[in-house]
Amino acid sequence: MPRILHDLACLDDRRLSPYCWRSKYALAHKGLEFEARPHGFLDIQQLYGGAHRTLPILDDDGRVVHDSWAIADFLDTHYPDRPPLFSGPAERALCRFTEAWLFGALAPLLLPMLALDIHDHAHPSDRAYFRESREKRLGRSLEAAAAGREEQLSELRAALSPLRLTFTAQGQQFLSGDRAGYADYIAAGIFLWAASVTTLPLLERDDPVVAWFERMRDLHDGLGRTAPMYAIAA
Amino acid sequence: MPRILHDLACLDDRRLSPYCWRSKYALAHKGLEFEARPHGFLDIQQLYGGAHRTLPILDDDGRVVHDSWAIADFLDTHYPDRPPLFSGPAERALCRFTEAWLFGALAPLLLPMLALDIHDHAHPSDRAYFRESREKRLGRSLEAAAAGREEQLSELRAALSPLRLTFTAQGQQFLSGDRAGYADYIAAGIFLWAASVTTLPLLERDDPVVAWFERMRDLHDGLGRTAPMYAIAA
Structure with a gap:
């Protein structure tokens, strides 16, 4: 009974997709074994008749499920005897808000900083497409987007x-409390x-966010250490 | 059996404290009747021997409970047969993260913009203290903090x-999903x-955040309309 998570990969088997990472954590959270099978950007269209x-x-x-939210819901529905990803609709909704924060406040800063690095780590056959x-999407060249990015680190x-405040002022180990949950996986x-693609030190070494990130990498038998990465901190 | 929520008030019985508002919503969420008794800033020290x-x-x-989080936990603990504020530890933790977002990302923009307005609406006897x-805290005069604030509206x-993304891209009615929860109250x-103190149009009229705010004011028999306010949108 094979269980395959089709995963985005680039050179050196680096696994970069944030959406694939959260699904791998979701599977591990449920205690379900799986193979994370690597594909380049252009290989996706060869899967399942190019449906996705x-x-x-x-x-x-x-049973084929596409999209990280659909996968999370599928796992909770089909494996109700396993630890739930969502304790109820409120946790799921607040995970959505967490995602909105990441994609509304962080991704606009990060994508221009990282796009050239992603290109340079992509399989050569994927680079023109990427x-x-x-x-x-960026409205400029990858090189122009990356220019001066060191000066943007303080804004990031x-x-x-x-x-950071969640771990300091609020004193939590994880966004989801004492135990990591789907908001942490997101x-x-x-x-x-x-960390899969950039040597830019995004965080300072003593940032509480770094300590949380290392806790996250350790979870589920070190799932976050199963692919090559650069250091996230200076 | 009186139940009193000691509430911060200023001129015209405006109720400005965001911490008091969330506790009033929490009481209403539990279906508990209460009197929201008004006090100026300097009156607080006359309550309960100046303990808080x-x-x-x-x-x-x-039973005297101080601090909005302690009040929320007290209400769930002492009224377990009433609708819960927190479905479990994960929802509570994610409410903490929501608060960290508000106080980490929004309050630093809002406090300088609003401080002079709060001063001008405070009871005259409270103004020197305020x-x-x-x-x-601001490191400058209230007037200097408020200078040029119209130009900061776009950043806010x-x-x-x-x-906004939670209501648009994610399609939720509330941060907590189909029904408002403590994250929405925060x-x-x-x-x-x-809105209690400023005539500055913080939001644009067609902003989905405005529609959510009006839904929030309607909740619990119009709790958010029980004190005088200015329009939040242009």
């Missing part, structure tokens, strides 16, 4: 203050994405 | 994108605070 343009795709012994699609670090995916 | 320097304080028939304590509105408190 993005990863992750979960193939659970023939450059064209991302330059269209300041934008992380809600995450947030960690962003940093796993970044 | 801030509001809210809940006096539930002689000016001194807030100028110390951009900082609200996580909230967030609404910030806007109720602002």
Whole structure:
């Protein structure tokens, strides 16, 4: 009974997709074994008759589920005897808000900083596609987007203050409390994405966000250490 | 059996404290009747032998609870047969993160913009205290902090994108999903605070955040309309 999580990969088997990372954590949270099968950007269209343009795709012994939220809901529905990803609708809704924070406040800063690094780590056959699609989205060349990014590090670090305050002023080990939950998996995916491709020190070494990220990498038998990464801190 | 929520008030019986607002919503969420008794800043020290320097304080028939988080936990513990504020530890932890976002990303923008307005709406006897304590915190005069604040509106509105995305891209009615929860009460408190004192149009009229705020004011028999306020939108 094979269980396959189709996963985005680039050179050196680096696994960069934040959406795939959260689904891998979700599977591990449920205690479900799986193979994280690597694909380049352009390989996605060869899966399941080209039905989907993005990863992750979960193939659970023939049941095919696309999209990280659909996968999370599928796992809670089909494995109700396993630890739940969502304790109820309020936790799920607040995970959505956490995602909105990451993609509303952080991703706009990070994507321009990382796009050239992602390109340079992509399989050579994926690079033309990646450059064209991302330059269209960014409205400028990957090189122009990356220019002066060292000067933007302080803005990025300041934008992380809600995450940092959760660990300091609020005294929590994880966004979800004493134990990591799906909100943590969503947030960690962003940093796993970044650490997969960039040598830029996104965080300062003594930032409480770094300590949380290391806790996240340790979880589930070191799931966050199963692919090559650069150091996230200076 | 009187139940009193000691509430911060200023001129015209405006109720400005975001912490008091969330506790009033928490009481209403539990279906518990209460009197929201008004006090000026300097009156707080006359309550309960000066044991506390801030509001809210809940006096539930002689059981005195200080601090909005302690009040929320007290209400769930002592009224377990009433609708829960927190479905479990994960929702509570994610409410803490929501608060960290508001106080890490929004309050630093809002406090300088609003401080002079709060001063001007405070009871005359409270103004010297308020000016001194807030100028110390802000590191400049209230007038200097408020200077040019119209130019900061675009930054403030951009900082609200996580909230906005939750209602648009994520399609939720409330931060907590289909029904308002404590995360919504925390967030609404910030806007109720602002609308109590400023004529500055913080939001644009067609902003989905405005529609959510109006839904929040309607809740619990119009609790958010029980004190005078200015319009939040242009």
